[in-house]
Amino acid sequence: MDRFTERLADFDVSYTLTAPDDVAAAIEDVTTQPAIGVELPDGLGDLPESVETDPSPAELREASTGVTEARLGIADYGSLVLPTTADGVEPISLFPEHHVGVVSSEDVVPGMADALADLGECFRDASGSAVVATGPSATADMGALVKGAHGPKTVHAIIVEP
Amino acid sequence: MTGNARTTKAEHIRHLLETEGDAVAANTQGFNDGRYESVADLEDYEALKEEARAIKEDAIERLPDLVDELREAVEENGGTLYLADDAADANRYVRDVVADVDGDSVVKSKSMTTEELELNDALEADDVEVVETDLGEWVLQVADEAPSHIVAPAIHKSRESIAELFTEVFDPDEDLETAADLTMFARRKLAEKIVDADVGVTGANFVTADSGTMALVTSEGNARKTVTATDTHVAVAGVEKVIPSVEDLAPFVELIGRSGTGQDITSYVSLLTPPVGSPTLDFDADETGPAADREFHLVLVDNGRMDMREDDDLRETLYCIRCSACSNSCANFQQVGGHAFGGETYSGGIATGWEAGIEGLDVAAEFNDLCTGCSRCVNACPVGIDIPWINTVVRDRVNRGEDAEFDWLVDGLVPDAEPAGLDPQKRLFGNFSTLAKLGSATAPVSNWLSDLSVSRGLMERFVGVDRRRDLPTFQRETLREWAADRPPVRNPDRQVVLFPDLYTNHVQVERGKAAVRALEALGVAVRLPDVTASGRAPLSQGMLATAREHATDVADALVPHVEAGRDVVVVEPSDYALFQREYERLLDEDRYETLADGSYEVFEYVYGLLANGADADALADGSGERVAYHSHCQQRTLGVETYTEAVLDDLGFDVVTSDVECCGMAGSFGYKREYYDVSMAVGEDLATQFSTDETVDRTVVASGTSCLEQLDDLLARPSKHPIELVAP
Numbered sequence: 001m002d003r004f005t006e007r008l009a010d011f012d013v014s015y016t017l018t019a020p021d022d023v024a025a026a027i028e029d030v031t032t033q034p035a036i037g038v039e040l041p042d043g044l045g046d047l048p049e050s051v052e053t054d055p056s057p058a059e060l061r062e063a064s065t066g067v068t069e070a071r072l073g074i075a076d077y078g079s080l081v082l083p084t085t086a087d088g089v090e091p092i093s094l095f096p097e098h099h100v101g102v103v104s105s106e107d108v109v110p111g112m113a114d115a116l117a118d119l120g121e122c123f124r125d126a127s128g129s130a131v132v133a134t135g136p137s138a139t140a141d142m143g144a145l146v147k148g149a150h151g152p153k154t155v156h157a158i159i160v161e162p
Numbered sequence: 163m164t165g166n167a168r169t170t171k172a173e174h175i176r177h178l179l180e181t182e183g184d185a186v187a188a189n190t191q192g193f194n195d196g197r198y199e200s201v202a203d204l205e206d207y208e209a210l211k212e213e214a215r216a217i218k219e220d221a222i223e224r225l226p227d228l229v230d231e232l233r234e235a236v237e238e239n240g241g242t243l244y245l246a247d248d249a250a251d252a253n254r255y256v257r258d259v260v261a262d263v264d265g266d267s268v269v270k271s272k273s274m275t276t277e278e279l280e281l282n283d284a285l286e287a288d289d290v291e292v293v294e295t296d297l298g299e300w301v302l303q304v305a306d307e308a309p310s311h312i313v314a315p316a317i318h319k320s321r322e323s324i325a326e327l328f329t330e331v332f333d334p335d336e337d338l339e340t341a342a343d344l345t346m347f348a349r350r351k352l353a354e355k356i357v358d359a360d361v362g363v364t365g366a367n368f369v370t371a372d373s374g375t376m377a378l379v380t381s382e383g384n385a386r387k388t389v390t391a392t393d394t395h396v397a398v399a400g401v402e403k404v405i406p407s408v409e410d411l412a413p414f415v416e417l418i419g420r421s422g423t424g425q426d427i428t429s430y431v432s433l434l435t436p437p438v439g440s441p442t443l444d445f446d447a448d449e450t451g452p453a454a455d456r457e458f459h460l461v462l463v464d465n466g467r468m469d470m471r472e473d474d475d476l477r478e479t480l481y482c483i484r485c486s487a488c489s490n491s492c493a494n495f496q497q498v499g500g501h502a503f504g505g506e507t508y509s510g511g512i513a514t515g516w517e518a519g520i521e522g523l524d525v526a527a528e529f530n531d532l533c534t535g536c537s538r539c540v541n542a543c544p545v546g547i548d549i550p551w552i553n554t555v556v557r558d559r560v561n562r563g564e565d566a567e568f569d570w571l572v573d574g575l576v577p578d579a580e581p582a583g584l585d586p587q588k589r590l591f592g593n594f595s596t597l598a599k600l601g602s603a604t605a606p607v608s609n610w611l612s613d614l615s616v617s618r619g620l621m622e623r624f625v626g627v628d629r630r631r632d633l634p635t636f637q638r639e640t641l642r643e644w645a646a647d648r649p650p651v652r653n654p655d656r657q658v659v660l661f662p663d664l665y666t667n668h669v670q671v672e673r674g675k676a677a678v679r680a681l682e683a684l685g686v687a688v689r690l691p692d693v694t695a696s697g698r699a700p701l702s703q704g705m706l707a708t709a710r711e712h713a714t715d716v717a718d719a720l721v722p723h724v725e726a727g728r729d730v731v732v733v734e735p736s737d738y739a740l741f742q743r744e745y746e747r748l749l750d751e752d753r754y755e756t757l758a759d760g761s762y763e764v765f766e767y768v769y770g771l772l773a774n775g776a777d778a779d780a781l782a783d784g785s786g787e788r789v790a791y792h793s794h795c796q797q798r799t800l801g802v803e804t805y806t807e808a809v810l811d812d813l814g815f816d817v818v819t820s821d822v823e824c825c826g827m828a829g830s831f832g833y834k835r836e837y838y839d840v841s842m843a844v845g846e847d848l849a850t851q852f853s854t855d856e857t858v859d860r861t862v863v864a865s866g867t868s869c870l871e872q873l874d875d876l877l878a879r880p881s882k883h884p885i886e887l888v889a890p
């Protein structure tokens with residue numbers, strides 16, 4: 001966990017450590033409106049009221065914050081592994097300028113190989129997809145490093161400790 | 163090459179150096195420094211590279227089976243796999259897909275393979291609007307320019323020039339000045355295009371046969387949007403991108419960003435098993451729909467790759483993961499970028515392999531000479547491709563296919579096993595052994611002759627030797643002649659055979675004498691064999707048959723000594739590297755191994771003697787003398803430059819070492835008229851490092867012949883081989 005939080009910081013991702021019961025409040029603290037999100041899986045707590053689920057494409061484009069679960073955290077890289085789901089983790093974590101990713105501390109694996117071992121099974125069995133997201137989107141194509149190219153400018157991780 | 167072609171090429175390169183050189187240098191050198199830092203953080207970098215290499219070797223070996231397995235997986239997932247023979251076939255397929263969904267707009271994320279296919283032109287011919295969403299690619303699309311780098315396509319453009327371009331083309335309301343302004347402007351413009359698009363086209367960095375998963379390594383998020391916002395996804399990838407399993411992605415994901423731009427990892431590694439499971443997004447009707455409405459087509463492109471797979475020398479090219487390390491670590495690329503050092507699509511060292519395999523030898527021939535064989539890319543390549551060897555082989559093939567022109571000038575003077583049509587410049591430099599012998603035999607007349615402006619003019623015109631360069635000064639007494647009169651060492655501890663390479667024997671004789679004196683002072687008997695030409699010169703010109711002849715002569719002369727328990731010591735680092743690396747390709751395995759194991763770079767050997775109890779007092783005392791040392795590129799690739807530093811340090815010298823990848827001279831390269839400017843531009847970095855307050859009054863030493871010649875041209879003060887400092 002220390003390695004994970006250290007690496008999150010290396011990649012400019014802020015974070016909160018919290019218990020499941022306090023997840024809604026923790027999200028509220030780092031969310032700007034309008035906010036959209038997906039219902040969190042069991043054990044990761046609840047979304048606050050202010051976060052809309054099931055956004056329309058227009059809401060997707062207008063939202064300022066997107067709140068989603070992360071399937072895994074990767075300690076070595078400070079990465080959040082965002083699953084592709086029918087309720088829209090991928091677009092909701094991508095279109096808004098601020099992404100809040102919620103991950104269980106129990107799902108933080110040490111390295112890249114561990115993450116791919118987990119994903120390999122899921123991809124073969126259920127043809128799933130995922131994005132290994134590390135820090136905000138970025139580009140150096142305009143003559144200097146800029147955070148926030150096509151994707152989020154800022155990322156916040158909420159680490160849920162059961 | 164004719165004199166005129168040389169002039170045109172020289173002008174083209176000079177123009178690029180002036181217009182793009184600074185931006186390219188700043189970016190590539192930044193990436194290269196980042197690579198060194200980022201891989202240093204890995205616990206087991208070498209093991210990861212070996213793992214990556216092994217996966218690629220296995221995948222290419224089993225490629226047809228893996229494609230079958232992949233097809234099954236893709237179809238089971240609900241997608242289609244199309245294996246396209248060539249560019250026309252692939253383009254036709256993609257056009258049909260777009261037409262089938264009545265698409266009139268396509269958004270694309272970055273894909274070199276689609277550039278190879280010229281897919282945009284094919285779609286535009288059907289009146290389909292094609293928009294590149296990678297910001298760098300989009301800048302080039304707006305500017306109508308070609309990429310100058312395989313990963314960061316617009317590195318030749320400065321922020322100012324992009325601001326100017328946008329202002330001129332879009333006439334925006336706001337002032338665009340900072341990189342952030344430009345990025346946000348582009349983001350807004352492209353967001354509109356993305357939500358309007360019918361079809362999303364991506365590349366794929368890797369595709370796994372077990373599950374039909376593709377990995378896309380990106381930073382901006384445009385590939386994610388391209389896939390998510392469109393219902394129809396077409397992925398286009400070279401057929402070599404298939405690897406066995408999802409788990410096999412691990413070493414590549416860890417290496418690709420570090421090797422390329424020096425990032426531990428890029429922002430996004432999308433692992434997509436398409437059609438992806440996100441809801442569809444209809445921005446016009448403001449509705450979402452079920453993921454089941456998504457369509458996916460994987461287009462795997464052959465376009466020459468399956469033939470490369472059968473080609474023993476080009477096959478390694480297919481292991482390439484297009485990370486760009488071989489561009490960024492290349493001293494010449496750092497100066498000229500991909501607009502000079504590149505072909506139709508690909509650029510940098512490995513582009514020779516890609517362009518030769520995909521486009522043909524003629525395209526590869528246009529830029530292949532910019533690889534000097536310095537070998538700095540070899541350790542940088544995450545899949546261990548011997549990139550210089552691919553360049554050498556292609557050069558050899560080009561030589562064999564080229565037309566004759568001024569053969570008469572060098573024919574007869576330099577008999578060799580090369581084809582009659584060989585470029586006379588290559589033949590001249592490749593047969594340096596003949597010239598060197600003649601040079602010493604007739605010195606000083608040969609030196610006066612080569613200095614006469616008339617003969618320099620002729621040489622420039624007919625063989626392209628730049629007249630701004632000083633030619634080597636041949637010594638009347640060769641090293642071998644000098645050594646013949648040495649009194650024998652009594653009761654020697656060891657027996658050494660010192661390889662009297664051409665330069666040490668004929669030109670830089672003083673460093674050879676110093677090596678003999680130093681070794682003898684340490685209790686070693688030294689003899690000089692009757693062989694001087696290693697094959698380095700012909701090898702660098704792509705004259706493989708001649709190089710092989712020389713290698714065989716060297717092995718005939720040296721292997722018996724090694725078998726008799728004598729050690730081979732080499733002064734010239736490029737020849738030492740040859741014994742260790744390229745001879746593996748030129749000799750039979752046994753003799754190669756015997757010679758490689760039995761030979762040592764001179765300082766490596768001195769270090770070993772001192773470590774085994776030889777008396778350091780027998781050598782010169784450094785007494786704090788301040789020294790600036792430039793090691794040799796190939797020496798650094800083999801990691802033996804540390805011995806020179808260690809010995810100098812031990813003896814009390816105060817040493818600083820340069821950290822440029824190469825001096826820029828690289829054998830004959832810097833003598834060639836068409837490359838003189840690049841060579842000097844590369845050398846400038848070295849000259850700058852040796853002209854700071856800290857270094858400007860230090861004694862300059864360098865291990866390589868070429869480096870010494872380059873330093874002589876760059877600096878006002880003289881330079882010498884470090885062995886001359888320590889010899890008694």
Ligand code: SF4
Nearest residue numbers: 482483485486488543
């Ligand atoms: S040859 Fe090696 S270093 Fe060059 S781009 Fe390919 S993988 Fe990278």
